[in-house]
């Protein structure tokens with residue numbers, strides 16, 4: 542197949558409520574939506590998960606637009622491709638910029654699966670008909686409010702609760718939650734808010750039987766996490782530090798992590814995400830699928846990936862209605878009793894909803 546045309550839409554969607562982490566609060570989500578078209582007029586869809594500011598990784602909506610427009614599309618247009626794994630190889634002369642690469646590569650995966658008449662999940666080698674999902678809750682103004690939120694999501698059926706912690710809102714928050722919910726699968730995400738000076742504090746988390754603690758130390762660290770893991774009973778899960786299979790291999794060999802949060806955008810696409818999954822499965826490291834507050838297209842990609850067998854813990858892939866009044870796909874993603882039914886229609890299995898897409902598009906660019 543050949544990619545003959547790429548449409549890049551800049552989107553702006555307002556989340557129902559703000560999402561607060563140790564590095565800031567977001568409510569208006571800006572992102573890029575990509576549509577690729579082949580020589581027969583088939584289309585595939587991808588979503589960039591870069592935020593409008595570089596607080597999670599260094600990539601932003603604008604850096605992604607620059608990379609996609611000025612480097613990645615010129616590489617891809619008109620090239621003969623037999624399998625989406627080749628896209629990453631074509632992009633390999635470009636350093637990093639993983640979210641930009643993943644947005645295009647994801648659209649090519651969707652297109653490839655549609656051309657074959659199979660679901661994206663099947664194209665990736667996944668075999669689950671439904672996936673279990675958890676929820677990630679942003680920092681709340683007080684513990685009572687957090688407990689209320691957690692109860693609401695448990696009532697909706699979510700199977701695992703992830704809360705954000707930061708210095709000053711950590712041990713007491715987790716203690717309070719454990720008292721309220723003694724048996725709920727619970728984990729904490731620190732988004733790099735601590736250093737090795739906090740070892741004594743972080744060790745106090747061991748008494749709360751957390752599934753894991755996500756990225757306690759620096760966003761680009763692997764070494765200090767190995768030092769910390771030796772002191773902690775709670776398993777460490779790396780998020781921000783993992784940009785590739787190579788990073789996973791080093792982290793696993795060093796003992797920096799016992800679980801991996803796989804985010805398709807952060808690792809540069811579905812092909813690399815699958816390689817990470819396969820390596821972790823062979824090495825006894827469970828993985829789960831993280832979220833980036835995606836709209837429907839990105840969410841659909843996460844669902845397909847999560848059908849692979851070593852996605853052991855429920856992911857952060859909550860239903861559309863947790864984030865959006867109206868999503869950009871039809872049907873929207875629905876969670877029932879903590880499960881999402883994996884669509885079996887070709888490709889991502891959800892249809893882009895052009896009416897809402899147009900409503901939330903601020904500018905679009907066409908390349909052919």
Ligand SMILES: O=C(O)CCC(=O)C1=CC=C[C@@H](O)[C@@H]1C(=O)O
Nearest residue numbers: 562597677831832833834835857
């Ligand atoms: O619901 C989701 O999509 C998960 C949200 C979430 O936890 C995160 C999204 C974006 C950046 C971080 O704050 C965080 C994470 O680190 O996993």
Ligand SMILES: [Mg+2]
Nearest residue numbers: 730755756780
């Ligand atoms: Mg995280």
